[in-house]
Amino acid sequence: MARRVMRSADRATLSTAQRDAGGWPYPSLVLAALDLDGSPLLLISDLADHTANIKADPRVGLLFDGTQGLAEPLTGPRVSVLGRAERSEDPRHRVRFLARHESASFYAGFGDFSIYRIAVERAHLVAGFGRIHWIAGEDLLFRLPDIETLALREPDIVEHMNEDHADAVALYATALLGQGEGGWKLTGVDPDGCDLRLEGRTARLAFDRPVFDAESVRAELVRLVKRARDRRGETPG
Structure with missing residues (x-):
């Protein structure tokens, strides 16, 4: 269910530690895609605060919201992902992201934009009132050989x-x-x-x-x- 929420979302809230504000959480909106194994993929600019934060501290949080359209949003599913953002040079990751977000092709070739893959350590699924689960990264993602x-x-x-x-x-x-x-x-x-x-x-x-x-x-x-x-x-x- 957690992967289904994540794969259905085309955006997420990214939280990084603000490097020049004592590590305070800094939330921002990002477009997101997922690799075949379930790892989140982001296309972000070196000019953005969240990218500078990642370079100083790669630990990030991502919130995938599956509550859109619900009269009572808190009854709907959402997934908080904790992991480390790693710059990816795998061309398949770029292709997969741009297939999901075709409009990003306009700026994806700019020198300051790079693909980052989130190495998931664990996730928190809230599937409605009383349906709350922590999930280990190895249980959320498919194994690469698969x-x-x-x-x-x-x-x-x-x-x-x-x-x-x-x-x-x-x-x-x-x-x-x-x-x-x-x-x-x-x-x-x-x-x-x-x-x-x-x-x-x-x-x-x-x-x-x-x-x-x-x-x-x-x-x-x-x-x-x-x-x-x-x-x-x-x-x-």
């Missing part, structure tokens, strides 16, 4: 779905996620589900179970498009 196969195939899966199965992607967005019509695109696939985008809007389609290879992803996507057609009362063409 995601390697899917990481290699993710670009092919995304391209194939957008080019050859745009009708299925549209059904995911409209019939399963209640989104409006439009040119929805698949932007990423991970063990928990897939990300969709239409211009500046994002949506999240969750799988019923974690998957770790292309064939399992294909089976989940086929099952989900059948579910979408059933809801629409359609039959396969």
Whole structure:
């Protein structure tokens, strides 16, 4: 559930220790993406206070808010992640972030912007009144060996779905996620589900179970498009 909240969010509140104010917590708003293992990814500028704070003390907190649209927000889920921010030179992390946030491509190439990966140490899930859990980092994230196969195939899966199965992607967005019509695109696939985008809007389609290879992803996507057609009362063409 914690990963589902995190993957559904396209932004987070970042808390760093303000270096020139005695370490007082400094909260800021950041765009966020998640790696396949569940590690948060940020694209931040060296000119920002939070980046200077990270360079002095890499410990950070991230709040992922899953309460949007609820009449009583405190009954909804949110996840506080504690970890250390590490600058990443892995090109896959940059590609994955920009697929989630296409508009960031405008400034991502500026020399002061870098991708940071959060090495999660633990997380705090509040899933509503009385449903509160601390989660160790190793229990929140998938192990790197488990995601390697899917990481290699993710670009092919995304391209194939957008080019050859745009009708299925549209059904995911409209019939399963209640989104409006439009040119929805698949932007990423991970063990928990897939990300969709239409211009500046994002949506999240969750799988019923974690998957770790292309064939399992294909089976989940086929099952989900059948579910979408059933809801629409359609039959396969």
